Amino acid sequence: MQFDRVYGFVRFRISDEAAAEDITSEVFARAWSKLRDPDDRNAAAAWLFTTARRLVIDHHRRHPSTSLGSVAEAHHPAGPTPENASLAHERLTVLRRCLDALSERERDVIGLRFIAGLRNREIAALVGTTEGNVAKILHRTLRKLRDRLAADGYTATDDLGGVSE
Amino acid sequence: MSETNSLDVAIDRILRGEPVSDATNRDELQVARVLASAVSALQPASAARERVRHAVRERVAARPRVWSRLALLTMSAPRLRVAVLAAVLLVGMLVGSAYALPVLLPQIFSMFDPSAVELLQSGRARELNISDSAAGVTITVNRAYADVHRIVVQFTVENPPSDPGQPWDNGQQAKSPLTTGGSVTLTDDAGRKYGHLRAAESPLSSGAAWSGEPLVGVYNFDATRIPANAERVSFHLTIAELHGVPDAAGVITRLPGPWIFTFTLPVSR
8 A cells, every 4th residue: 555655654754743743644636636547556666765864854954953863763553563663673773773874875775675676777766866776776785784784793693674585 | 898887787696685795895785785674673663654644744735736747757758748848839929929028937837827818918917016025035925817717826036045056966955946935825815724725836947957047927816705796805825934045144945925905806707
């Protein structure tokens, strides 16, 4: 569902829940009047995420002192069990601290790939680069996040996901 | 398979919840698992979903109906070609006409309310050119027209605040689109309020990068509240605020007005 993907992406980029709701509602209000053919899923997704990215950037410009990790997290009753929800929430909190080390573009690419679930070619069209370059950015960013997590004291097999091979 | 392709395939499998074995990208995939496992924390709770739905409904209801089921950016290529061709033909007809008109409006208006553009360009609209300034920004109401069906007003933000833009992809500077945010209202001396029929501003705040040209608005109000026998009406147009204005630090803010204009128009019948 596009709503969940857009909301998730905005929420990933902005830890303030109220602001994320505000931006998501603005995205869909604009979509209501701007999208000529909302049934064209590809065009609609591209438009929605382009608008969401622009509004997120505007938000960060209006609130430059609000770092990604500095806002208290709101609890969501997410996940099939309270334990899973709590774990997912804890991982998100740790991740947000690490996101400060990334550039805007790297955060966008990570959010669009993992949270919005877009393919590399779709992300490439959104951020104005090639599919190959998106793959490189992903690779580089995951490595950077890994280094940052390690610097924060998290190891490969701890509660941040573990190794399932 | 290259290292990045292999990683992409593995990420797909992780997002689908399938097991992955990739020794080459082991470290990256551990982080990928962390990211994938955090997704559930980003799903909207039912209360949040309802709040957003409500907010969307309110925002849509509060906005004037814009010509804006236009979205050039989202048009399919054939539609876009037809739209561009139509705009070129329209301009060609105007330029080639023996009655070439001095009033030029962004082509985008012609595409979405040609009758309003025709009115404003036909000489039937009253040239007003009255300005008001607030917070260092001057807005001019260029011309307006009234009949028993509608009142059409065109205005221009003469000196939009400079916006250096913000770094964006490929070294581009993206500027924030300037808009009135639908804060334009029309009343008359008797206190009657005229609702929006249509409205459009150019450039549109479509989320696309904006090149910085002045904001032009064409607003179309419902004239059914004009008294049946009125020959002239004294109107008050108010623009309450501008959105998307950068302050000295480059932070995007709202600029409170108001900009208020009073003018009298004959009512065409």
